[in-house]
Each structure stands twice: as structure tokens, then as C-alpha cells.
Amino acid sequence: MKSRHLAAAAAAALLPLSIAALGTTPAYASASPSASASRTSLPQTLSPAVARSQAKGEVADTQQISVAVSLKLRNTAELDRFITAVSTPGSVEYGHYLTPAQFAASFAPSASDVEQVRSYLRSQGLTVTGVSANRQVVDATGPATKVEGAFGTRERTYVDPAAGNRHFFANDRPASVPSDLAQVVQGVSGLDDHTVRQATAAPHATPSGYGPTQYDAAYRFNQLGTDGTGQTVALWEFDGYKSANLSTYNTQYGLSGPAATTVSVDGANYDSSPGDGQGEVELDSEIVRGVAPKATQLVYEAPNSDQGEIDMAAKIVSDNRAQVVSISWGSCEPDTTPSSMSAVNNSFMQAAAQGISIYSASGDDGSRDCTRSTSGSGVKAVDFPASSPYNTGVGGTNLTLSGGVYSSERAWSSSGGGVSTQFAKPSWQTGTATKRTVPDVSSNADPNTGFAVYTAGGWQVYGGTSAAAPLWSGFSALYNQKAAAAGKAHLGEANPALYQVAKGSSYSTAFHDVTSGSNQDFSTATGYDQVTGWGSPIGDGLANALLGGTGGTGNTVTVTNPGSQSGTVGTAASLQIGASDSASGQTLTYSASGLPAGLSINSSTGLISGTPTAAGTSTVTVTVKDGTGALGTASFTWTVSGTGGGGCTAAQLIGNGGFETGSASPWTASSGVVDNSSGEAAHSGSWKAWMDGYGTTHTDTVSQSVTIPAGCKATLTFWLHIDTSETTTSTAYDKLTVQAGSTTLASFSNLNKNTGYAQKSYDLSSFAGQTVTLKFTGAEDSSLQTSFVFDDAALNVS
The missing domain is CATH 2.60.120.260 (Galactose-binding domain-like)
Known part of the structure; x- marks a missing residue:
């Protein structure tokens, strides 16, 4: 995975298999800064890197430092209750997600809270540079001496011997704020800049590794009958990409869809000159394209810092443009300030309330996620943001194919997994631990069975859980399209529904249970384990179980896609839809949306017939349901041409003009x-x-x-x-x-x-x-x- 070392952390701005810093000596004490008589310490704002690095001196008074002040959410008990209800199939509130405005009205910091923070920062001589649209973050900048006065600390320079004597600055003690301000302030980030970069692998002249046809077949994504149309996936990035590389990948594999679009955060846009993380960004985009080619991709690019990550999380949920977020960057929990993790997690809570699915790579250092960072390989640790209860943590496997289809899987030995030290065990989580465990699910990640990726002008084979997260994100886009066609809510926070399916009778038809292999401290097991979670997806079986809403019955309905159709106004049409059920004795019921005017489907036989009355091209989605509620769908285009004569047949040409299908198509x-x-x-x-x-x-x-x-x-x-x-x-x-x-x-x-x-x-x-x-x-x-x-x-x- 690509790891972003939270600026307050000592780990890494990691890319796949990056090397992070290990500090060795404690910082020395400094004179106490002047402070008001009544201040409250924010103990989670001190970088763990400070204790292991060598202090060298003080930061120049005039050095500009940018900070992100995070504010507390309101009504958090009700928010917790609502997120559980809106994300749990079977709940009355399931799928009734909030808009950003509705979330702000009930749970965001108030406008007066924001103004109190802004006023304080300005009174301390800092310049307020922005307030996030969800009112959770106030950004400010100013000289070090003003930052020190505002937050009651000293900014010092340090050297990290384990990272090649790399220099960084950091606060030497936890930040503090006036006690009245502490009622609304949750934390402060940006008081240090401990970050690391990594190099990429050598390119190959021609593609090798798994391509879309292979992984789509292995995980049966090609059986869903969807392509991501109408869905949007946000890619969470700290580097850039070249559109030409994405185009080469698409051409190689015959893919087409909306071009990726960059969304700048805090002025970041790396696309003119991508850095070491270019391969990560292009990997993410290409895997999502391979699974859900027609999905829209928004590439959010932020500065590689605590403030950048916090602001990116806030912007994604405030924009509310994406139904799915794919994250392949992270850092181990012990090397990350809890203050920064909490600030990002607040936006993740908003994402859950708004129905946004988030898939995060679980890490590439097994159960010792700090191996290449400050805390080192002696510490059992998991990766953030995968450890957030509002993220689906995605682990890694080694996938074997036979004859182009799934043969077997075993755990990748570097699959991140273990127990969080930051987050409590969610209500839906399996196991006896009192804290959140990771991962939740998994898919292919072993570089030995890696993915073909075109990046930096050449072909490479990439592995890592940074390949597994976008694969699951692509599946979520396929599922959401299928759910919309069936009149169901999109997936939203995935874990409650995934765990419900996995604990139900449809587990074996929805997941490949990976039962061989281990990471350093955990072994695979039947069912859930802290190496591969519940296992990898069986695309059509998992989608059908999720559509059942209560864990499914284990039945799988498969609809045969008839391919593109054509006809002529005034000429009778007839098309028989074929479908099958994995269970015997089931009665199938057929329905269709987007049919050309004049055509209809027989609900009992699946025969589409009639005489087209209007010319045009529409996307038809056929849904077949059995008696247990299991569903299957197939989507295809139907083009009707004019009569070709000199006259005009009266007709109404717009499909779904009143939107009463409950979905956009054919809009x-x-x-x-x-x-x-x-x-x-x-x-x-x-x-x-x-x-x-x-x-x-x-x-x-x-x-x-x-x-x-x-x-x-x-x-x-x-x-x-x-x-x-x-x-x-x-x-x-x-x-x-x-x-x-x-x-x-x-x-x-x-x-x-x-x-x-x-x-x-x-x-x-x-x-x-x-x-x-x-x-x-x-x-x-x-x-x-x-x-x-x-x-x-x-x-x-x-």
C-alpha cells in the first residue's frame, strides 16, 4: 500500500514498501512558553517521533507554520445511533442517508463555535486561511513565534538518525488552548513536518501480471451485469498522475469511461510533475477502471501532511460527489498523533451518515505495521485509516487462477492485520477483542501474483494492499449500480452489511474463505481472521446477498446478458431474456427499466415485446427476482432508429421524464x-x-x-x-x-x-x-x- 506518514507521526509518507524513520534519542526539555492563566492541554497533539529523535535547536521565529484546528462534533450519542441504524440492513432507517446540509444542521460544529476559534487565532496574530465546508476544520498560518504563543509550546528542530539523519521540526510538548476554547477544540495538527518519500519499481516493456479480464473473472465481477455507470469513486491521493498513462492502460485492455478528474485540496495538484507516488495513484485509478470502467473517478490530491489529510477528508464529505472512496495511503497507529486520527475520523463519521463507502488498504507489514517507521518491528500495530470503524479495511491474499477462473487463495504473509489501540470495537465486529480489529475483507495483493499497471511510461507489476482497496472500491460501484436498478439503497458504510452477510447462511456463496497462511502474529482461520478478514469477494453472490438486505438466502440468480439490441420505429420487436437460479424450484419474476417506448416485459416469462414508437438509444436494465428475494440483473443498450420514410410518427422521446423509476437512467x-x-x-x-x-x-x-x-x-x-x-x-x-x-x-x-x-x-x-x-x-x-x-x-x- 501507499502509506502517508501523518505529519505528526514518525512513520512514513509511505508508498508501497517504503522505508520509514526510526528515532533513537529523546528530545531535551525547554523553557516553558508564556501562557494564559487558564489553559487546557491537548495531550494527543505530540508527535511520537519527538521522543526518539535528537533535538538540535529552535525553529526560527519567522518560519511560517500552517496548522489545522479540528473542532468537536455535536450530539455524538445521537450520531452514533443514527450511523448504526442507517448502515444496518433491516433497520427502519437503513439507506436513508443525510445530505451534507442535514449533517451540518444536527451534528457539525456550530457557526458560533467556528467563529470562536477564528477569533482566537486572529487575536494571536495568525492568519485564518480557510474553514472546511463541513465546519470541522479551521486552517491558519503564521510565524513560528505566533504559533508557539497560540498553542503554548515550543517549535524545535530535530534529526532522525534512523532516516539518514533527516531533519524535521515539531512541537516539544502537547499543545494547549485557553480553557473556554477547549470546549469546542478537539485538536491541533501541523505542528510538525515529519514525512518520508519512497522510490518506485522498474518498468517492464510489456504488461505482465493480472489484467482486468483475469481479476474480474476470478472474483466474478463480470457476472454482475453492471459497469459502474452513474457511480463516482473518489481516489484519496498525496501525489499525481499522467492522463496519458491511464489512456495507455485503457487502450491495452479495451476499456472506456469518463476520464479521471483531479480535485485539488489546499492548492495541491501534482499532475504536471508527479513524484514518487505516481505509481500508487495510477495503480488506484487503473484497478478501479478495470473493475468498474464506466464509473466516474475524482482524484483528490492533497499536501502530504496532517493538515492535508484532514482537509481532504473534510472536502470529500462536504463535496458529497462520490458514493465510494478508495484509500491506499496510511501510517501505523503508534506513530500517528491521536489528535490527527480523530480529526480525520470525524469526517469518516460524516461519510457514514451520508452513505459513502470507504475502503482502506490494511498495510503491507503484516501485524507489525510500524516495521519501516519510528516504532519499529517490535510493536504489534495496525494501519490508519484502515483501523477507523467507518472504513472497510482491506487485507491481502495470493490468488491462483486455473483456466482463467478462480482456483485458490492463501493469505499474503505481509497482509496488514491486528488490533487497534485507538478505536473501540464496533457493535458489528466479530471476535473477543475489546478494540477494533483489522482487516474486514481481502483480495489479491501478493506482488508474486500482482497486477499489470502502466505508470511513468512503462509496464510494472504491482502488489500490496494498495491494489486490494481499489478492487473492492470498484466492486462497490458495480453493486451500487445494481442496487439502484433494483430500487434499493446504495451500500454506504459497508461493514455492518458485509458482516451481516458473512455471519449468515450465504457466507459460502458470497465470500472465498481464506484458511491458509498467516502474517507475523496471526493465522488464518475458518470464518473471520486478522489476516484476511472474511476473505475475498464472490462478486455476484455477494451482491445478491447484499440486495437481500438481511444476509441473503444463499441463492444466486444469474441473468444472461443479450448484448446490444436495435430496432426500428413501427416494426415489432421480440427478445427473450434468459435467467437461472442456483436453487431448484424457484419462481422467477422479471422487470425492466429503460425500455424503449412501446415495449414491455412479461413478468412471468421474461419476453420483451411490442412495437417501438420513438427513435433513440436507451440503457435497459432487466432485474430477475426469485421467491427468496435473491436478485440478478443485466444491462444493455437498445437503439431504435426512425421509420426511414418521409413522414413522422407522433411520439414522446424522453425516457423516465418524471424520474418515477427512482433512478436516473436513461438520464x-x-x-x-x-x-x-x-x-x-x-x-x-x-x-x-x-x-x-x-x-x-x-x-x-x-x-x-x-x-x-x-x-x-x-x-x-x-x-x-x-x-x-x-x-x-x-x-x-x-x-x-x-x-x-x-x-x-x-x-x-x-x-x-x-x-x-x-x-x-x-x-x-x-x-x-x-x-x-x-x-x-x-x-x-x-x-x-x-x-x-x-x-x-x-x-x-x-
């Missing part, structure tokens, strides 16, 4: 846009497209491609409601643009607010004979929400 929409909550009413029915409304900088899009037959008159209509908190009557701060292809049909803003829905109508006859993409783009600025809500869209031709 492509930003996460959370298709909505049935009571916050904004639908024009008719229960569902609508609700764009923006966050009160922060945000952009939502909804689009659908339609083919307008030649010779037709075409009219686009939709109902629009605009609700805003902006009070201006002259300035358009938040805007909605409606386009047909590159042509802008209309623009709306907060100035067009209305109390109900108004119907809009536009002539699209000029597009007859063409395929055109209808796109709605809502862009919101940094304050005061505007909601653009549209419903019941139609494109009528005659």
Missing part, C-alpha cells in the same frame, strides 16, 4: 439529484430532479441523448421550480443553463425564483434527423442556497 445525473425527499415537492408523483440547494460552491448536471427523426416537428417541455435563499433582486449568483447539444435554449438564476412550478417549452425542430444531448447544468456559488427543481420533461415529435 445521466450527478449524485443525489434524482430525489424523492420532502425538502422539495415533485411536480407530479414522488420523484423529481433536484439540482443544487447546498449553499456552497456546487455544480449538478442532468443529461439525456435522444434521436429526433427526420421530418419531425419537435417540442421540449418541462416543469421548473426555483427556490432560493438569495435576497438580491439584481444579481444572478446561482444559474441553471438548459442546452440542446451546444445550443443554449435558456438560462435561469436565483432571480427567477417562483413559488410553484412553471412549464417551459422550446422548439427543437431544427435538430430533426440528429441525435442531440439535452443537458441541464446548475451552478451554485459559495453561499445562500438556490434549488433548481425540474420534473415531467417530455420531447414530443409529430
Whole structure:
């Protein structure tokens, strides 16, 4: 795995198999700094590296130091209860996730808490550089002498002999704050800069190692009938990538999907000149692409520091653009300040409440995760963030294939695993330990059975749990697409559901139980163990068990994908869908979404028949359910062309115009846009497209491609409601643009607010004979929400 040494820690900004520092001598004492009469110490803010390194002197008074002050969450008992309920299948609240605004209203630090911290920092001569959108972090910078005065400590320089006499700075004692401020401040990070880098492996001329076809077949991801369409995966990175390398990988394996997009955190963007971690970033992206090729990838890039990690966690959950987060960076718990871990974990709690799945590599040093860092190989330790109760820790195996399919697995001897010293045992965790144990699941990670990766202009074979985490993240994207087609909630925090399945009767059809091998201190066992967790995924079996919602029955429904279909307006169509059940005697029920207008499916036989009435291309998802609730799906495209004559058959061309399927398809929409909550009413029915409304900088899009037959008159209509908190009557701060292809049909803003829905109508006859993409783009600025809500869209031709 790629390990990010938390800046307050002594471990590593590790990349796979990096070498970290080991300090040897204690720091010397210093004179006490001046402080107010009543201050409260923050004992979790002292870097463990200080005690093992040699102090050399004081940091220059003028040296600029940036800090991240983390604030305490509110109503934490209720938050704990809600996260358990929203993440546990069978609960009344399961899958009813919060928006960032809802989380902020109930659990985030208050605006007055933030202002109290800002005022204090400014009064101490520091410059406040930002406040996270979720109000959990206040960033500030200033000269060392001002930082020392604000936090009651001294900043000193140190040398770490075990890391080649590398120099770093750190506070020589725990930070403190005025006692009244301690009521809202949880910790301070950035008071040290103890970080390390590592080199990458040599490239190969041609790809070797497992490619997508092999690992998708081994774990039966190719049996899910999904490709990640409509899903977004965030990659958690401290280095950059080259788009050309990702393109070479895609071309080699015939993959296509949305190009990866960089999201900068604290001004970081390494893509113009990636560092030693480039291979890690490209590994993460390529494995996710290999499993879920159509998923959108957001590459969050942050400075490799405590502050960078804390701010990245806060930004990901505040943006709320991704349903899945893949993390391949970390550090061992003993070398990481608890203050920084707690600050990041607060954002992970928000992620769980919002329904975001997080998969983290469990480490590549077995049960001695500090082997290449300050605490050393004599300490049993696990890796953070995998040890967070709101992350699914992913361990490693050695995978063997036979004839291109799964043959066997044994534990990779370097698979990270053990018992956390930081986090208590969650309610869903298996075992007798009183603390959280790691990992939860696993998949191939042994470099001897590694993955083909194209990076830095050449092919390499990569292993490590940093390959296992993105593989599981890709599976989560496939599952979420399948769940949406079945009208089920996406997975969210995965562990409660995964453990429920694993403890149920479907365990053997959902997981490969790895029962051979060990790491330094733990051996595999039947069921759960601290080397491979519950084991590796059986993709279709696990997805079906999760869709069952209560641990599943063990049945597997398999739907045969018929491949792309075509037809013509006015010509009868007939397609028989094939499906099978692993259990005998089951009655199968068929349903389909996204069918071309005029077609329907027989719920008993699976025959799709009828006469298409409108031209266009749609994505059809067929769902087959047996009597126990087990589900199988298959998705494919169906293109209907015009009649070819000079006339025009009257038809309505937009699919799912009222969004009443409960999912976007055949629209492509930003996460959370298709909505049935009571916050904004639908024009008719229960569902609508609700764009923006966050009160922060945000952009939502909804689009659908339609083919307008030649010779037709075409009219686009939709109902629009605009609700805003902006009070201006002259300035358009938040805007909605409606386009047909590159042509802008209309623009709306907060100035067009209305109390109900108004119907809009536009002539699209000029597009007859063409395929055109209808796109709605809502862009919101940094304050005061505007909601653009549209419903019941139609494109009528005659």
C-alpha cells in the first residue's frame, strides 16, 4: 500500500514498501512558553517521533507554520445511533442517508463555535486561511513565534538518525488552548513536518501480471451485469498522475469511461510533475477502471501532511460527489498523533451518515505495521485509516487462477492485520477483542501474483494492499449500480452489511474463505481472521446477498446478458431474456427499466415485446427476482432508429421524464439529484430532479441523448421550480443553463425564483434527423442556497 506518514507521526509518507524513520534519542526539555492563566492541554497533539529523535535547536521565529484546528462534533450519542441504524440492513432507517446540509444542521460544529476559534487565532496574530465546508476544520498560518504563543509550546528542530539523519521540526510538548476554547477544540495538527518519500519499481516493456479480464473473472465481477455507470469513486491521493498513462492502460485492455478528474485540496495538484507516488495513484485509478470502467473517478490530491489529510477528508464529505472512496495511503497507529486520527475520523463519521463507502488498504507489514517507521518491528500495530470503524479495511491474499477462473487463495504473509489501540470495537465486529480489529475483507495483493499497471511510461507489476482497496472500491460501484436498478439503497458504510452477510447462511456463496497462511502474529482461520478478514469477494453472490438486505438466502440468480439490441420505429420487436437460479424450484419474476417506448416485459416469462414508437438509444436494465428475494440483473443498450420514410410518427422521446423509476437512467445525473425527499415537492408523483440547494460552491448536471427523426416537428417541455435563499433582486449568483447539444435554449438564476412550478417549452425542430444531448447544468456559488427543481420533461415529435 501507499502509506502517508501523518505529519505528526514518525512513520512514513509511505508508498508501497517504503522505508520509514526510526528515532533513537529523546528530545531535551525547554523553557516553558508564556501562557494564559487558564489553559487546557491537548495531550494527543505530540508527535511520537519527538521522543526518539535528537533535538538540535529552535525553529526560527519567522518560519511560517500552517496548522489545522479540528473542532468537536455535536450530539455524538445521537450520531452514533443514527450511523448504526442507517448502515444496518433491516433497520427502519437503513439507506436513508443525510445530505451534507442535514449533517451540518444536527451534528457539525456550530457557526458560533467556528467563529470562536477564528477569533482566537486572529487575536494571536495568525492568519485564518480557510474553514472546511463541513465546519470541522479551521486552517491558519503564521510565524513560528505566533504559533508557539497560540498553542503554548515550543517549535524545535530535530534529526532522525534512523532516516539518514533527516531533519524535521515539531512541537516539544502537547499543545494547549485557553480553557473556554477547549470546549469546542478537539485538536491541533501541523505542528510538525515529519514525512518520508519512497522510490518506485522498474518498468517492464510489456504488461505482465493480472489484467482486468483475469481479476474480474476470478472474483466474478463480470457476472454482475453492471459497469459502474452513474457511480463516482473518489481516489484519496498525496501525489499525481499522467492522463496519458491511464489512456495507455485503457487502450491495452479495451476499456472506456469518463476520464479521471483531479480535485485539488489546499492548492495541491501534482499532475504536471508527479513524484514518487505516481505509481500508487495510477495503480488506484487503473484497478478501479478495470473493475468498474464506466464509473466516474475524482482524484483528490492533497499536501502530504496532517493538515492535508484532514482537509481532504473534510472536502470529500462536504463535496458529497462520490458514493465510494478508495484509500491506499496510511501510517501505523503508534506513530500517528491521536489528535490527527480523530480529526480525520470525524469526517469518516460524516461519510457514514451520508452513505459513502470507504475502503482502506490494511498495510503491507503484516501485524507489525510500524516495521519501516519510528516504532519499529517490535510493536504489534495496525494501519490508519484502515483501523477507523467507518472504513472497510482491506487485507491481502495470493490468488491462483486455473483456466482463467478462480482456483485458490492463501493469505499474503505481509497482509496488514491486528488490533487497534485507538478505536473501540464496533457493535458489528466479530471476535473477543475489546478494540477494533483489522482487516474486514481481502483480495489479491501478493506482488508474486500482482497486477499489470502502466505508470511513468512503462509496464510494472504491482502488489500490496494498495491494489486490494481499489478492487473492492470498484466492486462497490458495480453493486451500487445494481442496487439502484433494483430500487434499493446504495451500500454506504459497508461493514455492518458485509458482516451481516458473512455471519449468515450465504457466507459460502458470497465470500472465498481464506484458511491458509498467516502474517507475523496471526493465522488464518475458518470464518473471520486478522489476516484476511472474511476473505475475498464472490462478486455476484455477494451482491445478491447484499440486495437481500438481511444476509441473503444463499441463492444466486444469474441473468444472461443479450448484448446490444436495435430496432426500428413501427416494426415489432421480440427478445427473450434468459435467467437461472442456483436453487431448484424457484419462481422467477422479471422487470425492466429503460425500455424503449412501446415495449414491455412479461413478468412471468421474461419476453420483451411490442412495437417501438420513438427513435433513440436507451440503457435497459432487466432485474430477475426469485421467491427468496435473491436478485440478478443485466444491462444493455437498445437503439431504435426512425421509420426511414418521409413522414413522422407522433411520439414522446424522453425516457423516465418524471424520474418515477427512482433512478436516473436513461438520464445521466450527478449524485443525489434524482430525489424523492420532502425538502422539495415533485411536480407530479414522488420523484423529481433536484439540482443544487447546498449553499456552497456546487455544480449538478442532468443529461439525456435522444434521436429526433427526420421530418419531425419537435417540442421540449418541462416543469421548473426555483427556490432560493438569495435576497438580491439584481444579481444572478446561482444559474441553471438548459442546452440542446451546444445550443443554449435558456438560462435561469436565483432571480427567477417562483413559488410553484412553471412549464417551459422550446422548439427543437431544427435538430430533426440528429441525435442531440439535452443537458441541464446548475451552478451554485459559495453561499445562500438556490434549488433548481425540474420534473415531467417530455420531447414530443409529430
